[in-house]
Amino acid sequence: MNGDHLIELKHLQKSFGPQKVLRDVNLEIRRGETMVIIGTSGGGKSVILKHCIGLLQPDGGEVVVDGKVISSNSHIDVKTIRKRMGMLFQGAALFDSMNVGENIKFAVREHEKQHSEADLDRIVAETLHMINLNPDFRFKMPSELSGGMKKRLGLARAIALKPEILLYDEPTTGLDPITSDVINDLIIDMQAKLGATNIVVTHDMVSAYKIADRIAMLLDGRIIFVGTPEETRATSNPYVQQFILGQRKLGGAEAE
C-alpha cells in the first residue's frame, strides 16, 4: 500500500438485484485531502461512500482503510475503523425523538464514559461553536429546523467524536445557493480545524470546485476521471465536460 493513501478502493463491484451499480471502481484517497466524487443521480456515488464506512459489503473487490481491509467479514476491523470516521447523511439523519443536544451527546456519552453530564454539555457547546451556531440550539427538536440547519447539525453530530475521516453525502443538495456556500465553508473549515480526510459525494459543481483538492467522476459504475479542479475544468474528456457544463447530450451539440 502507498503510505500516502488513507483509503483505497480496489476493483469494487456491487449489484442490487439485476442492476449493476458499481462495475469496477478503483480510487485512492490521500491522507488529509478532500476528494469530491461527482456523477449523475442514482449513479452509485452514495453506494461508494457506504462501502467506505462498512455500511455495505461489496460483491467483489476491496475497501482498504489505513492498510486494513474493511470489506472482509472481520467486524472488529470495521468497528475500529468506523470509530475514526464521521458521516453527514443526505437528509442529515438526525434522531427525531431527541433534541439537538441529545443528538450530539448520544454517541459521545456511550463511547467516552469518563465524561460527566457537565462535560457533555461543554462538548455540545464547543461542537455547536465549531459550526458557528449558538449553544441555545441544543434545546431545539429536529422537526423545528430548516434543511440547511439540519445539515449543519448533522455535521456537528459527526464531528463530536473528532473523526479523522469525514464522509459527506450530497451536503448541499436541496439547499439554496447561499446556504450551500455556508455548508461549503464549513467543510473547508472542518478540514482546517480537524485535519480530517474528506470524501464528498455531490453533483453540485460550484461546491465541488470550491472544496475539492481532487475530483473523481463516476460513470457507468467506473471512475473515468480523477484530477484537480483546474484539471477537471481543462480536461478534454467528453463525459466530464458534458457533466460539468450540464449538457443533455455528449459534445453539447443538441444541448438546450
Add this chain to the structure above:
Amino acid sequence: MVLDAIGGNFLRLVVLLWQSVEGKIAQVGEVIILFLKILRRAPWFFVNPSLTLEQLIRIGVSSLPLVMVISFFIGAVSAVQAAYQFRGFVPSNYLGTAVCKLVIIESGPVLTALVLAGRVGSAIAAQIGTMKEKEELDAMTVLDLDPLRYLALPRLISGIVSFPLLVIISDCLSIFGGWIITTLVLKVTTATYVFGLRFLFQPYDIVISLVKACVFGVIVVLMGYYHGLSAGSGAKGVGQASMKSVVSSCMLILIVDFLIVYIAY
C-alpha cells in the same frame, strides 16, 4: 393441446406456490436469526436500563386505558352471553365460572395480545420503518451505536414484561365487568358470582395465561421490528410494514395460542 396447456398452467401454479412457501420459510429464518441476535445483546440491558424503562412506559403504561376499556366490556359480554346460553339449563351459580374460565384461559391473553398487536406492533413497525427510510439506522451504525442494542432489545424486554402485567390487569377488569353486569343487570348476588368464580378455579390456568402473554409479547415486538426493518421506501412502504406486522402478529398469536393450549392441557 388442451391437456398440454392445462399441464403447463398447473406446473406454473406449483412453481409459484413453491416460491411463495420458500419465501415464507426464508422469512421465518430471518425472524429467528433476528430474535437470537437480540437475545445475544441481553446483557446490555444492565448498561442502559433507562431505555427499557422508557419503552415500558410507551408499550405498557400507554396501552393501559385501551386494555382496561376492552377488558371491562369483554367481561360484561361474557356474563350476558353466559346468562343467555345457560337459561333454563344451568343454574346462575356458574355464571362466575364461565366468565372466570373464559377470561383467564383465553380472552385475557389472546384478545389483549391482538389489541396490542394493532397498537404496539404497528407503532414499532412504523417507527423503525421511518428511521430506516430517513437513514437514522445507518447513522446509528456509523456512530457505532448498535440499533439492536439501543432499539430492539429495550422493546423486546418491555414486551416480555408488560404483556403479562397487562393481561393480569385485563383479567381483573374482565371479572369486574362480569360482576357489574351480573349483579346490576342479571340480578345475581355477589356471593353467587364469587362462588362461581372460585368453583373449578385452578392457579395452573393463570400460569399458562402468563406464559402465553410473554410469548405473545415477543411475537408482537419481533414482528413490528422485523417488518419495520424490511419496510419499503416512502409512506406506502411504511404503511405496508405496519399492516404486515399486525397481520403476521395476529396470525402467529392464534397459531401459537393453539400450540400452547395443545401442549399445556
